[in-house]
Amino acid sequence: MSNQSSITLNIVDPGTNGVTCQSQSGCFTPINVKVKVGTKITWVNKSKLAHTIVAVQGQDIAQPKAASQIFDSKKQIASGDSFTYTVTDAAYNFNSDTHRVLYYCSIHPDMVAQLVITK
Ligand SMILES: [Cu+2]
Incomplete structure (x- = not known):
């Protein structure tokens, strides 16, 4: 997956594929x-609820x-809508020891x- 120039990730409702928004492993798929x-x-956003991506x-x-300086959808992403972000050097360097960036939904933390992130 790391060599693709674009990828699509889904936000899914609880229960789909056995995941739940109540756990830390839910919804972002x-x-x-x-x-x-x-x-x-x-x-x-393939779920019925609005979400943010921060x-x-x-x-x-x-x-x-x-x-938010790394990425932030700023507004709620309604059901059926999408949010796009192109990975930056700033994101790569953000956690310089791991090159990992966590993100969450500010409505459902x-x-x-x-x-x-790789180069
Ligand atoms: Cu949410």
């Missing part, structure tokens, strides 16, 4: 994706704090997923 700098990511400071998923 897949929850762990390897991407290269320059890859265009499109998240498609990068998280550091690796603390228990009390996620927004890192248990929705957490991860990008593993």
